[in-house]
Amino acid sequence: MQRRMWKYGLSIARYNAIWRAQGFSCALCGDSDEACDMGIPHEAKSIWQIDHDHSCCGPLRSRGCCVRGILCKPCNLNRLPTYERWPAELRDSPRFHSYLNDPPARKPAAEVIDGRDNRYLPTSWSFIMDRKYAEELAAENGVESPACP
Numbered sequence: 001m002q003r004r005m006w007k008y009g010l011s012i013a014r015y016n017a018i019w020r021a022q023g024f025s026c027a028l029c030g031d032s033d034e035a036c037d038m039g040i041p042h043e044a045k046s047i048w049q050i051d052h053d054h055s056c057c058g059p060l061r062s063r064g065c066c067v068r069g070i071l072c073k074p075c076n077l078n079r080l081p082t083y084e085r086w087p088a089e090l091r092d093s094p095r096f097h098s099y100l101n102d103p104p105a106r107k108p109a110a111e112v113i114d115g116r117d118n119r120y121l122p123t124s125w126s127f128i129m130d131r132k133y134a135e136e137l138a139a140e141n142g143v144e145s146p147a148c149p
Contacts (some may be wrong), residue, residue: 007051008067015050019070020117021110027069028079028099048087068103069081077084077138 005015025111034046053066071080083096091097104110112118 002049008052010050010067011112011118013112013114015070016117017112018067018105018110020113021107022070022104026072026075027104028071028075028095031072031075047073048074050075050082067105069099069105089126 002012005012010018023032026048033047048070049072051068051071068148080096080099083093084100093119
């Protein structure tokens with residue numbers, strides 16, 4: 001996980017902030033399914049991938065400036081690249097258009113919150129429990145997303 005974040009110029013805190021701002025789900029399709037591992041490193045590779053603008057830094061690396069969000073593997077490897085290859089006149093999806101023009105990683109909600117985003121790895125037990133607590137609190141207060149302030 002850390003190697004993947006460093007490859008894209010992200011600190012653990014920055015990754016956590018983006019993930020929180022997205023509501024702990026894929027920024028495109030909204031998928032949030034990944035088995036809870038109780039803080040034990042995943043046996044299988046994570047489905048979450050860091051998406052960045054290839055036209056900025058190239059396909060293999062990023063300086064962190066062109067990170068757009070965190071996507072599930074199908075969205076990052078298939079759906080988004082296919083959409084980006086279409087001619088401009090065929091790109092009519094509001095969801096993709098919104099993601100590409102105003103990526104979650106560049107929104108104010110994705111700013112690092114000291115003492116919260118820098119406390120633990122996104123796969124740790126504490127992070128998973130914090131997510132569950134935020135979801136329960138949001139449900140009690142009738143708020144749609146725990147990521148929204």
